[in-house]
Amino acid sequence: MKIKLRYIFILMSILMLLTACKKDKQDIDAKLPVEEDLTKEEGIKKEDDKENDINKSKSPLSGIYVEKEKVNRRIMGVMFDNHPKARWQAGLKDAEIVYEYAVEAPYTRYLALFLSNDPSSIGPMRSARPYFVTTILEYDALYVRCGGSTEAEADIVKYDIDDLDARVSGSNIFWRKKHKKSPNNLYSDMKTLRKLADEKGLNEKSDINMFIFNREDKDINGSLANEINIKYNSMNTTDYLYNEEEKKYYRKKDGEKHIDEIDNTPITAKNIIIREVETKALQNGKKLEMDLVGEGKGKYFTNGKTVDINWVKNSREEKTIYSYENGQELRLNPGVTFIQVVNPKMEITIKE
Numbered sequence: 001m002k003i004k005l006r007y008i009f010i011l012m013s014i015l016m017l018l019t020a021c022k023k024d025k026q027d028i029d030a031k032l033p034v035e036e037d038l039t040k041e042e043g044i045k046k047e048d049d050k051e052n053d054i055n056k057s058k059s060p061l062s063g064i065y066v067e068k069e070k071v072n073r074r075i076m077g078v079m080f081d082n083h084p085k086a087r088w089q090a091g092l093k094d095a096e097i098v099y100e101y102a103v104e105a106p107y108t109r110y111l112a113l114f115l116s117n118d119p120s121s122i123g124p125m126r127s128a129r130p131y132f133v134t135t136i137l138e139y140d141a142l143y144v145r146c147g148g149s150t151e152a153e154a155d156i157v158k159y160d161i162d163d164l165d166a167r168v169s170g171s172n173i174f175w176r177k178k179h180k181k182s183p184n185n186l187y188s189d190m191k192t193l194r195k196l197a198d199e200k201g202l203n204e205k206s207d208i209n210m211f212i213f214n215r216e217d218k219d220i221n222g223s224l225a226n227e228i229n230i231k232y233n234s235m236n237t238t239d240y241l242y243n244e245e246e247k248k249y250y251r252k253k254d255g256e257k258h259i260d261e262i263d264n265t266p267i268t269a270k271n272i273i274i275r276e277v278e279t280k281a282l283q284n285g286k287k288l289e290m291d292l293v294g295e296g297k298g299k300y301f302t303n304g305k306t307v308d309i310n311w312v313k314n315s316r317e318e319k320t321i322y323s324y325e326n327g328q329e330l331r332l333n334p335g336v337t338f339i340q341v342v343n344p345k346m347e348i349t350i351k352e
Contacts, residue, residue, distance in 0.1 A: 001254060008147070010032060049101040051351070058213070060067075061096035061097050061116070061315055062335060063097040063211070063332060064066070064117065067204070070200040073205060074140075075139050075141040076141060076190070077135070077145040078091075078111070078113075078122060079108065079110075079111060079128060079134075080123070081123070081124060082108050082253075083126075086180065086184035086185075088259050088260065090121035090123055090261040091119030091185065091190070091260070092110065092120040092267060093111060093262070093267055094114065094117035095112035096114065097339065098111055098112045098113070098336075098337075099111040099341060100339070102236075102279065102288060102341075102342075102343075104218035104243070106232070106233045107236065107262065108232055115155055115299045123174045123177075123186055123187030123188065123190055124180065124186050125146060125188070126145070126186070128148030128149065128153070128290070129149055130149070130289075131157070131288075133152050134155075134292045136161060138208070138319045140308045141206060142164065143162065143195055144193060145163060145164075146167060146174070147167050149287065151194075151287075155345025159317070161315075168310070171198075174187070175187055176265075177197045212330070213332050214333055216334075217334065218303075218333060219305065220303065220306075220307055221305075221307070223305060223350075224304060224306075225305055225306035226242040226351060227350070227351035228249070228272065228351075230346065230348050231346060231348070232342070236254065237255065238253060238340065239252035239253075239277065240252070240269065240301070240350070245302060246268075248268045248269060248270050248335065249269045249272060250267075269334065269337065270332075270333050270337065271332045271336070272300070272339075273298060273300055273302075273339045273340070274301075274340045274348065275340065275341050276342055276343070277291060277292060277296060277341050277344075279291075290321075291311050292316070294312075295312040296311055297309070297310055297344075298312070300330060306350060309325070309330055311323075
């Protein structure tokens, strides 16, 4: 009998111990997310990611993912005036790629390419030149301009380039603002330009495959480049100053901080390409001829470093291919790119 009671006591002790252990485990488990809840939360996150992937596409101009409806429309190539009396420009901060070319000495002009953004003001705008037309061809862009040189006008007709020309458009499309003097005061806005493009049937998606972009920001194995000075001539310089915290370059024009007229936002670049192109002055410097077809050298800047690159372009319509010295095609970091087209003899200073 005593032995039987002893077994019963042992059994009860074991049961009590098991019950206590179970309670302790329940207390601990109560402090942790239930596995089912974790699975549910992860499922929601995956669905959100999936929805974002469906609604967004990568911009071919910047490598940044934006609303698909914005990517599935025409690239706008806008001619920006860069005469000192035209500064500062409105809307340039929203461009994804900007080219700076020399025009009649001592000035330069910008060709800004827009796709993802719709600035509320754009300008001042000016006229076309043949080398800008060649660049427009690479991007299948809708060319926004105010007239052009005789050669540029002939090229636009020859290559059947879609364009919006202020000279043949109403004052409801392009207008002059009173805070600057003509001819450095011609403006429009992206909403108006897009509406006109729709009405003319010119807003269909551009057919391009221009640059390769890294999926994420990457450094390059190159020389330090915290300051860049490009001297177009004694009266015209472009500078870039690297901001290490933001990992982008701030722009200066003729010694002044380059800002956007809309809200004084600084003009910045993630990528900078310097492209050397043989240039000839014609008619006593009143016209320039640039040999964009062929091959040449240049430099690529990003994240405070620079490497030497090469470029090749086989025809006016084909894209310019930029490559590292080992032959591999250049990969850009996602973000805004400025392309500085320069004469090989031009003075360029790079400081660590």
